Amino acid sequence: MKRLVAILELLWAAVNVVIAYLFITNAFVAKTAIKEGLPAQAALLLGGTLIGIFAVMLAWQSLQILRAPGATEGSR
């Protein structure tokens, strides 16, 4: 069960990496700068970066579980 949950969370993290990528790339698209301005670009960049970092942390945690399912706290 723990492995199944880890796989599902890994998939969720992967989807969020794509979202982070789209946020960050769109922060640098000319139309965003023209239409929305600098604050929107900064918000997209910050939001995308944070989502990317949190998604990588979740992916890392999931991979650790897949490598060693007994490694979590309280699982001994």
Place this chain on the structure above:
Amino acid sequence: MGTAARWVLVLAGLAILAAGAYVSFAQAGSGAQPWDPELSDNFVFMRVLPFVVGLGVVVGLFRAGSRTAAMRRGDQVRRFSTGTILGHWIVTVGFLLALPTGLWQYLGGILSQDVPAPGGQALLDLFQAVPLYWFYRLHYIGAALILFSVATFAAYWWANGDRSLWPPRGEWRRHLAGFAQELPPSLGARLAAWLRLDLDQRPQARRFTFYETAFSFPTWTFALVLITITGLVKAMRYIYPVPGPVLYWASTLHVAAMVLLTLKVLDHLRYTLARWPFMVAMTRGWVSESALRRVLDTTSRPGPRQAEPTLPAGAPAGVAGGSER
């Protein structure tokens, strides 16, 4: 309040919701309205929502009245009641529906520019076959589930006085100090210096970790309140004239709350996956007290271990791990 009276209250809430939903759907489906599917869904959502929240409140009051004492079976303690588990999974399904569809509505806007970002056009093409109103429809269903669950929990906690997920009055600094100690040392030291926290004291977590009480639950509350208020302002704009600047800020803050909730979900999944007994407790309700105690201790006291208080076998559950929430 007696069991029969509480059941009458819930059945009345259900009946009123059913009547309200019937009237809303009947009007939308009569063919007499000039609305497109997107606008029609918006009207149905806004009209049904008060009944959904009302049902959530009566279910919460029902649950508060039937709250039972904490229980123990050998090493197993009851950490969450069936109602709490159901409420948690209802809100989970709500997030699974509302977050991706909300992100798609937002991303759709920024992807469908003249020159989409690399990969953006491929994504737009992939979902081209799905009518846009379906994203809104699922978003509204997800939002209704979340609001039902939030109303249930709010009424339940208000009625039974349970504040275990919130630091008690005058104990915020103790909880923040505990939270700083649960963080990686470099990050925790910075937070402690910034907030002038005393890290020499090593408070012991009780039912929940300090990460949950001092950081996670308050930020969940903030994000949910923000997305609810801004979402309601956005959704009601077709039935009530909302001033332009108010709508602009509601839309901006709704997106900000969406990003915050996206981060919260990722963080919550990471945190609980690393602490498997928490996952078990939120699925079965029951959890091994020794496993739970180990998680609480290793999380709240990552440094040199101190002597642990031992609990007599007959001690009431809830002191160490069970909470029957």
